[in-house]
């Protein structure tokens with residue numbers, strides 16, 4: 458067959474997946490003059506949850522999670538308010554799940570609507586179709602009714618993200634839910650078992666506990682794999698102290714629905730002993746699966762990483778030269794919204810704007826929105842030591858007391874900062890870790906400083922803002938090597 462001339466393709470760029478990465482790339486490409494279409498289709502979760510345009514972050518990820526986290530923080534703040542003189546009846550303070558869910562869902566729907574309007578205004582064609590490859594330039598889009606549409610494009614961008622996994626055990630799919638369902642759950646979650654101790658599991662268990670629901674977190678091995686170990690343990694200990702029950706080295710074996718609708722759950726501990734408990738909700742947060750198999754990648758000659766189903770792209774270009782990928786589908790890249798957005802924008806600029814700027818995946822900051830938040834950027838203590846050797850690494854650390862914690866006598870035991878730096882030469886900062894209130898807000902600015910080559914002398918010469926929690930980084934001087942006590946210095950000296 459003769460090759461198709463560029464002008465005979467229906468689109469310059471066809472994006473499969475209207476989430477963070479896909480939409481960012483589509484909007485940027487259209488701004489640069491390309492003809493663009495976006496396919497976005499949400500297959501319902503096993504219990505039937507579905508949602509609108511915008512992908513995981515907007516509908517079932519960052520946004521609803523942050524709002525529920527905020528709801529939990531407000532509950533905490535209301536209780537603290539009494540110590541600052543507010544006259545409240547503590548017994549009257551309780552969450553109305555239906556009101557919270559409705560408020561969260563209304564916000565999401567408004568974002569879905571704004572996204573659709575924006576695409577229309579920018580003249581990005583939005584197609585509510587489930588796409589798969591026919592060949593490297595052709596995608597078949599299938600509608601909800603099963604009708605097929607054939608779409609051709611010079612370039613195709615895969616931005617299909619992922620969906621939560623379920624364990625292969627009886628009752629998991631029938632009765633379990635995931636982060637796809639929790640934020641729109643019709644009934645209050647009640648007593649909940651959260652299975653999985655990655656950041657999503659920790660965050661869900663944290664806000665559920667904060668909202669007043671009994672929460673148990675089941676941990677197969679360690680919490681927050683891939684994060685700094687000491688900081689991760691701080692987070693886990695803090696959550697336990699706040700009332701989340703942690704069950705370590707355990708696995709769910711079976712879920713049976715009782716006549717009263719509650720879930721009789723069997724789980725096995727490390728010694729092989731079977732335990733039983735009854736929950737209102739079992740939420741699986743055991744990892745996510747990329748939606749790449751459904752694309753029929755073999756029709757386009759597209760290779761996937763066999764173990765993960767992810768795409769090992771070089772500068773977002775796959776092994777098929779006109780097929781690109783961004784976001785959560787990429788092999789060994791951070792699964793975060795701003796990463797998908799940034800990579801998508803830069804790719805569009807390279808394809809249609811004569812840019813040569815490539816995505817830099819290093820030193821991306823992130824935050825775990827646990828009840829006491831954990832923000833970090835750069836290397837963990839372990840990663841730095843593995844990379845450079847213990848002799849070459851200096852760890853600065855300090856516990857601190859946020860001013861606002863004194864009056865309500867909040868627990869300060871785990872308010873802790875850590876800076877990982879090279880010990881010699883320019884003493885470059887390699888990683889910064891912060892556990893405390895507003896960790897995301899604190900760490901964002903320091904991430905920019907690290908991008909600019911922050912060193913320990915520069916950090917020490919930075920004058921802090923008093924009284925803030927972020928200033929603790931500028932007061933840091935104790936090294937782990939010194940053996941000095943990192944417990945809080947006095948407030949104002």
Ligand code: FAD
Nearest residue numbers: 474476477478498512513514518588618784785792793794
């Ligand atoms: P997505 O946003 O997942 O978009 C993919 C879209 O493609 C979806 O709409 C999907 O339905 C659609 N699609 C899939 N297959 C097809 C197909 N064949 N045809 C058509 N459409 C298809 N990140 C942060 O940065 N901060 C956070 O605080 C944060 N919190 C999170 C909390 C939770 C509970 C979860 C689950 C994720 C969170 N994330 C967070 C991660 C973030 O949501 C993702 O990294 C981001 O959404 C990835 O964007 P993406 O473009 O790769 O894919």
